[in-house]
Amino acid sequence: xxxxxxxxxxxxxxxxxxxxxxxxxxxxxxxxxxxxxxxxxxxxxxxxxxxxxxxxxxxxxxxxxxxxxxxxxxxxxxxxxxxxxxxxxxxxxxxxxxxxxxxxxxxxxxxxxx
Amino acid sequence: xxxxxxxxxxxxxxxxxxxxxxxxxxxxxxxxxxxxxxxxxxxxxxxxxxxxxxxxxxxxxxxxxxxxxxxxxxxxxxxxxxxxxxxxxxxxxxxxxxxxxxxxxxxxxxxxxxx
Numbered sequence: 001x002x003x004x005x006x007x008x009x010x011x012x013x014x015x016x017x018x019x020x021x022x023x024x025x026x027x028x029x030x031x032x033x034x035x036x037x038x039x040x041x042x043x044x045x046x047x048x049x050x051x052x053x054x055x056x057x058x059x060x061x062x063x064x065x066x067x068x069x070x071x072x073x074x075x076x077x078x079x080x081x082x083x084x085x086x087x088x089x090x091x092x093x094x095x096x097x098x099x100x101x102x103x104x105x106x107x108x109x110x111x112x113x114x
Numbered sequence: 115x116x117x118x119x120x121x122x123x124x125x126x127x128x129x130x131x132x133x134x135x136x137x138x139x140x141x142x143x144x145x146x147x148x149x150x151x152x153x154x155x156x157x158x159x160x161x162x163x164x165x166x167x168x169x170x171x172x173x174x175x176x177x178x179x180x181x182x183x184x185x186x187x188x189x190x191x192x193x194x195x196x197x198x199x200x201x202x203x204x205x206x207x208x209x210x211x212x213x214x215x216x217x218x219x220x221x222x223x224x225x226x227x228x229x
Binding site: 045046 | 155159216219225
């Protein structure tokens with residue numbers, strides 16, 4: 001079975017500050033890992049994905065994440081927060097084979113203070 | 115076109131009604147998914163279709179009935195729902211080859227309210 005744990009249901013940062021959203025995974029097989037963003041009353045948009053290529057993954061809107069097998073982590077970072085980054089962020093895991101259904105973490109709501 | 119569309123955007127129905135949710139994609143994807151998202155919760159998988167055949171049913175009650183009439187369309191038929199079924203229903207699709215092989219594209223969702 002696979003699962004992801006997101007530490008911190010709410011994170012608040014100032015505009016221009018570093019964004020760090022934490023995600024740890026549990027998987028008996030090499031996982032594929034994803035970060036999605038969800039704005040209010042909208043669907044999910046893929047920010048970035050790890051599929052066993054480079055461990056440092058760059059995504060859209062200036063976000064990046066690093067896959068660390070030794071720490072079973074896939075934390076999301078952005079050097080400088082923007083007001084438009086305020087949203088719900090979900091870390092998700094899937095198998096590298098089969099139907100690839102996603103299992104999501106509980107989510108982290110990011111607030112950006114002016 | 116990298117878009118997954120869902121209709122309607124909002125749906126209010128009584129417990130005795132029959133309604134359907136529709137999802138459409140024109141990316142040539144052959145895997146399609148239904149997820150249910152309750153308020154302030156993550157999405158949870160309901161069904162997976164692969165090559166228009168149901169491949170995963172996550173023990174969803176029979177009042178939810180999925181249908182994949184062709185490779186571009188995915189429906190979710192609703193009948194005799196309960197108020198606790200009120201949620202955002204998300205559709206996603208994934209390519210089974212090429213660059214989108216490992217990526218699910220999500221639609222905007224249908225916000226369902228059961229009275």
